[in-house]
Amino acid sequence: MAPIKNGRHLFNEIPVGYPIPGKTTIYDENQTIDLDTVPLNGGILVKALSFSIDPYMRGRMRPATVESYVSAFTIGEPLGNNGVGVVLRSENSSFKPGDHVWAYFPFQEYIVQTDLTNVKILENKEKLPWSTYVGAAGMPGQTAYLGWKAYSKAKKGETVFVTTGAGPVGSIVAQLAKLAGLKVIASAGSDEKVEFMKKIGVDVAFNYKTTSTVKVLEEHGPIDIYWDNVGGETLEAALDAATNFARFIECGMISQYNQTSPYGVKVGIFPSLLLRHNILNSSLQRVQNLMNIIAKRLSIHGLLIFDHMTPENAKEFYDTVPAMIAKGDIVFLEDKKYGLDQVGEAILDVQSGKNHGKSVIVVAEE
Amino acid sequence: MAPIKNGRHLFNEIPVGYPIPGKTTIYDENQTIDLDTVPLNGGILVKALSFSIDPYMRGRMRPATVESYVSAFTIGEPLGNNGVGVVLRSENSSFKPGDHVWAYFPFQEYIVQTDLTNVKILENKEKLPWSTYVGAAGMPGQTAYLGWKAYSKAKKGETVFVTTGAGPVGSIVAQLAKLAGLKVIASAGSDEKVEFMKKIGVDVAFNYKTTSTVKVLEEHGPIDIYWDNVGGETLEAALDAATNFARFIECGMISQYNQTSPYGVKVGIFPSLLLRHNILNSSLQRVQNLMNIIAKRLSIHGLLIFDHMTPENAKEFYDTVPAMIAKGDIVFLEDKKYGLDQVGEAILDVQSGKNHGKSVIVVAEE
Numbered sequence: 001m002a003p004i005k006n007g008r009h010l011f012n013e014i015p016v017g018y019p020i021p022g023k024t025t026i027y028d029e030n031q032t033i034d035l036d037t038v039p040l041n042g043g044i045l046v047k048a049l050s051f052s053i054d055p056y057m058r059g060r061m062r063p064a065t066v067e068s069y070v071s072a073f074t075i076g077e078p079l080g081n082n083g084v085g086v087v088l089r090s091e092n093s094s095f096k097p098g099d100h101v102w103a104y105f106p107f108q109e110y111i112v113q114t115d116l117t118n119v120k121i122l123e124n125k126e127k128l129p130w131s132t133y134v135g136a137a138g139m140p141g142q143t144a145y146l147g148w149k150a151y152s153k154a155k156k157g158e159t160v161f162v163t164t165g166a167g168p169v170g171s172i173v174a175q176l177a178k179l180a181g182l183k184v185i186a187s188a189g190s191d192e193k194v195e196f197m198k199k200i201g202v203d204v205a206f207n208y209k210t211t212s213t214v215k216v217l218e219e220h221g222p223i224d225i226y227w228d229n230v231g232g233e234t235l236e237a238a239l240d241a242a243t244n245f246a247r248f249i250e251c252g253m254i255s256q257y258n259q260t261s262p263y264g265v266k267v268g269i270f271p272s273l274l275l276r277h278n279i280l281n282s283s284l285q286r287v288q289n290l291m292n293i294i295a296k297r298l299s300i301h302g303l304l305i306f307d308h309m310t311p312e313n314a315k316e317f318y319d320t321v322p323a324m325i326a327k328g329d330i331v332f333l334e335d336k337k338y339g340l341d342q343v344g345e346a347i348l349d350v351q352s353g354k355n356h357g358k359s360v361i362v363v364a365e366e
Numbered sequence: 367m368a369p370i371k372n373g374r375h376l377f378n379e380i381p382v383g384y385p386i387p388g389k390t391t392i393y394d395e396n397q398t399i400d401l402d403t404v405p406l407n408g409g410i411l412v413k414a415l416s417f418s419i420d421p422y423m424r425g426r427m428r429p430a431t432v433e434s435y436v437s438a439f440t441i442g443e444p445l446g447n448n449g450v451g452v453v454l455r456s457e458n459s460s461f462k463p464g465d466h467v468w469a470y471f472p473f474q475e476y477i478v479q480t481d482l483t484n485v486k487i488l489e490n491k492e493k494l495p496w497s498t499y500v501g502a503a504g505m506p507g508q509t510a511y512l513g514w515k516a517y518s519k520a521k522k523g524e525t526v527f528v529t530t531g532a533g534p535v536g537s538i539v540a541q542l543a544k545l546a547g548l549k550v551i552a553s554a555g556s557d558e559k560v561e562f563m564k565k566i567g568v569d570v571a572f573n574y575k576t577t578s579t580v581k582v583l584e585e586h587g588p589i590d591i592y593w594d595n596v597g598g599e600t601l602e603a604a605l606d607a608a609t610n611f612a613r614f615i616e617c618g619m620i621s622q623y624n625q626t627s628p629y630g631v632k633v634g635i636f637p638s639l640l641l642r643h644n645i646l647n648s649s650l651q652r653v654q655n656l657m658n659i660i661a662k663r664l665s666i667h668g669l670l671i672f673d674h675m676t677p678e679n680a681k682e683f684y685d686t687v688p689a690m691i692a693k694g695d696i697v698f699l700e701d702k703k704y705g706l707d708q709v710g711e712a713i714l715d716v717q718s719g720k721n722h723g724k725s726v727i728v729v730a731e732e
Contacts, residue, residue: 068661069610069660069661069662231656231657235656244435250656250659250660251660252660253656253657253660256657290597290601290616290619291597291619291622292668293616293666293667293668294435294616294617294618294619294668294669294670295434295435295668295670296435296668297667297668297669297670297673298666298667298668299665299666299667299668300659300664300665300666300667301659301663301664301665301666302658302659302660302661302662302663302664302665303660303663304660304661304663307663
């Protein structure tokens with residue numbers, strides 16, 4: 001067979017503020033691949049089906065010299081993230097053509113994968129659509145399920161506040177919390193998302209753009225658990241609305257990812273400040289700041305899912321969550337875009353909150 | 367016997383900024399007491415020996431309507447805190463004249479105590495000076511010992527950064543850390559305090575007023591444990607210098623207690639900010655902010671000692687720490703002032719860091 005186009009989506013330029021499709025990242029069709037003859041060097045040839053687009057990808061669009069928990073994207077090279085593909089050829093006895101695999105892949109139509117350490121064969125006994133494995137049954141689902149398990153210490157009757165409650169992580173957290181008998185307060189950035197949150201059982205669903213988070217938490221709080229995907233002022237409001245011994249799960253701070261100057265969460269407390277507030281507004285007797293960590297004896301945990309994907313936890317996750325999805329205990333939305341040329345738009349949507357549901361790039365249906 | 371003066375130190379006025387001796391609080395000699403005939407109503411009559419002056423007292427100098435973890439002082443009434451006294455008379459069979467007792471007492475020379483629930487008889491087998499029981503063998507010691515036990519997860523060879531390392535809590539934390547085989551970095555606000563920290567075995571002792579905390583942590587970090595007594599910019603520096611999975615013990619934020627506007631710990635991270643910093647200063651590639659909680663998977667715990675004084679923990683503390691003090695494994699400094707009229711000065715010293723060692727008001731020696 002003659003070489004065919006191998007479309008790729010490349011990192012082109014470090015953004016200032018929001019990433020710009022076609023500038024920050026670009027779609028490229030210059031590479032070709034001969035599927036029959038491309039050398040595999042003991043690896044596998046994978047045809048990409050679905051790629052995940054996630055908020056954290058913004059943090060990788062930085063100079064390579066800046067250290068962080070995950071490596072920077074390389075300018076001129078493909079972006080990459082978790083994806084699902086189908087094996088076309090294999091030189092490794094553990095993989096055979098037709099197997100569906102989940103791994104971190106570069107954003108291109110066809111991938112030669114030689115490091116097979118973290119390539120997982122998906123059994124998919126439940127016959128879920130393959131894109132599910134980059135969403136509710138993929139990293140967002142793992143984040144929600146294993147983060148909740150590790151840090152929530154949830155007790156029936158408690159109240160949780162979940163941010164980005166219509167998103168791929170937040171919506172699953174909200175559903176797990178309901179299944180555990182908690183009252184769920186959840187926020188999102190559109191009325192459409194609020195409707196979805198109500199559908200999945202959220203007790204107090206609100207649009208933070210039109211309703212004050214502080215007021216909602218005053219009315220429906222206090223909160224025993226805070227699932228933070230946004231940071232900034234919302235984190236401050238949560239510190240304020242927390243009960244004694246509340247647990248904060250810090251999963252993301254998307255309100256800050258595209259800011260050119262960061263928001264300052266106030267550290268102080270204390271009489272002089274309070275007095276000043278009392279003079280200004282005698283009803284403002286709350287203290288919105290980090291001193292709440294001590295006064296309320298909070299426990300705050302940073303969550304990155306890869307720490308929690310031990311073999312035992314991974315097994316529990318795949319034994320549990322796909323079945324819950326198949327049964328309807330966990331429902332979710334997908335925001336699908338078709339084709340690798342759509343990656344830039346999908347990334348911007350996720351950063352600006354325009355996506356409605358898990359953002360997925362569908363490269364091919366099968 | 368005729369009635370005698372019962373000197374008291376009263377809360378007089380809510381301060382703005384630092385408390386002012388003679389204005390915020392005042393010494394009062396108008397009350398008298400007849401030690402022979404004052405009714406005890408089933409309680410005990412205590413002669414005060416030593417009172418503790420602690421940083422947290424500043425937080426109680428607020429309007430009574432402002433809620434916090436500990437009640438506000440009442441204007442016109444005595445201040446109060448932990449103290450040691452000797453029983454003069456008793457109408458309760460568990461207490462006899464001559465017993466030395468530890469409890470929360472109002473700041474007055476003689477106290478009729480009817481609620482005996484939290485009054486502890488001090489055995490003092492080690493014959494420590496009684497003032498020790500408001501310091502290293504009192505609340506500061508309990509805070510250091512039980513807070514370290516609960517949250518440090520210390521492992522030999524790790525590095526801890528202790529703020530107020532010459533203070534009554536910090537100096538004990540530093541010594542416990544050394545005993546556990548850790549490298550100890552500790553800060554204080556004077557060269558004299560630095561000398562004391564070196565004496566108790568601190569590996570890297572520095573004066574934060576003349577040496578940059580950021581630079582010390584860059585050179586001698588990273589840090590696995592942060593014991594925070596100060597908050598503000600120091601907390602920010604610690605977030606920056608933390609290792610992955612570092613533990614933060616939030617015990618106090620004294621840098622903020624007397625500020626009229628609170629310090630903002632930056633929440634943002636991320637490329638646009640970093641880029642801007644890189645443009646300004648290419649060596650500044652660190653990120654000082656709360657996003658570190660996620661990126662480094664930090665665990666942050668608010669510590670108030672009274673949560674940890676379970677009967678088991680109290681027993682362990684009193685079985686262990688006084689003996690360590692007697693043996694010389696824990697050494698400490700006291701900053702004694704004599705007489706209840708000195709309370710205002712002592713409080714201001716503690717708030718401004720002028721005290722050198724545990725601040726104690728000695729009312730009587732025996």
